[in-house]
Amino acid sequence: MTTSWCSSPRSSEAVEDQVHVRRMVESDLDEADRITRLAFATFRGLPQPDAALDDTEAVRTRFVAAPDCAWVAEIDGEVAGSVFAARWGSFGFFGPLTVDPRLWDRGIGSRLLEPVLAAFELWQVRQAGLYTFSSSRKHLGLYQKHGFWPGHLVAVLGKPVAPVSSVYSLFSQAPPDSEASLLDEIRELTSSVFPGLDLEREIVAARAQGIGDTILVRGGDALSGIAVCHSGPGSEAGSGVCYVKFGATCSGETAGDGFDLLLSACEAFAAESGLHRLVAGVNTGRLDAYRRMLRRGFRTDLLGVSMYLRPEGERLDTPDQYVIDDLR
Ligand SMILES: CC(C)(COP(=O)(O)OP(=O)(O)OC[C@H]1O[C@@H](n2cnc3c(N)ncnc32)[C@H](O)[C@@H]1OP(=O)(O)O)[C@@H](O)C(=O)NCCC(=O)NCCS
DSSP states (O other): OOOHHHHSOOOHHHHHHHOEEEEOOGGGHHHHHHHHHHHHHHHTTOSSTTTTTTTOOOHHHHHHHOGGGEEEEEETTEEEEEEEEEEEBTEEEEOOOEEOGGGTTSSHHHHHHHHHHHHHHHHTOSEEEEEEOTTOHHHHHHHHHTTOEEEEEEEEEEEEOOOOOOOOEEGGGSOGGGHHHHHHHHHHHHHHHSTTBOOHHHHHHHHHTTSEEEEEEEETTEEEEEEEEEEETTSSSEEEEEEEEEEEEOOSTTHHHHHHHHHHHHHHHHHHTTOOEEEEEEETTSHHHHHHHHHTTOEEEEEEEEEESSTTSOOSOSTTOOEEOOOO
């Protein structure tokens, strides 16, 4: 699409004056998606706009999951960039944040962070974070300017799916009348890892949109592990892939062994779903979890860095935690 500001960029002051940040609406989706793909492809120096994200989908799925957590920047009524925030109970993060490459370095990214920071404040999260490119001076500089400071490296790991035996159940298989109590049980587990951590929105969104499911692993009657997985095209995973968007095992002495059982369940679910690759991100601050994944044959697909708004506050990346997330 050719617009006045695209074909004839204005001075940085003039553009900044005209930036209007507002809630995303459904009619923004095509343009927000186009810009998101183009921005990542441009940043990575890829010739095709779709090359960076392929048939993965994040803009539409995140908007449908939480339309109140998505914003766009517009200029002269045209979308110039967008951002999504996620509220996992007491923990918040944001991404993807993207701006049309023709308008980079004019303060639009900073403007898009304003509603995100206001939302974290409103939600009174205990901690907030993000994933970004560890080697980009611009990304670190931008986020530091807004109060986020680097944490550990985040390794997005992948492995070919192999047949593995595992006993697990799925959230989608639970009878509707037990859903609320199951969500309470999951909340209890995630709260043992980080007080107030709540994945309900991701769990419900994956099932409602048909883009994945939540794996439940039990030790006896008690829930010992959960993993919210996206599967295939149109989800955050893409063709042939099972992507563990979030996973956790109950904290305590047996958490490490429980983590291995959870990884087996994810691999078994991927195999039974006809998928050939399992992808899961882990914060390397969770050193034992990272090592256990490497021992199982996971290799690094992508390396980034986590950044936190309250670096001295409560964290979700200590060696005691057995959590899968990459905050992308
Ligand atoms: C990242 C992105 C959203 C930033 O948007 P933007 O509108 O260009 O960003 P802004 O103009 O608001 O801010 C740029 C900031 O980068 C920082 N920066 C740039 N170069 C820097 C450097 N060499 N060292 C330190 N900081 C630097 C500065 O803080 C600068 O803001 P300032 O000039 O006001 O101080 C945009 O570049 C983009 O879409 N990239 C591709 C997709 C992507 O990487 N998204 C983020 C994934 S985590």
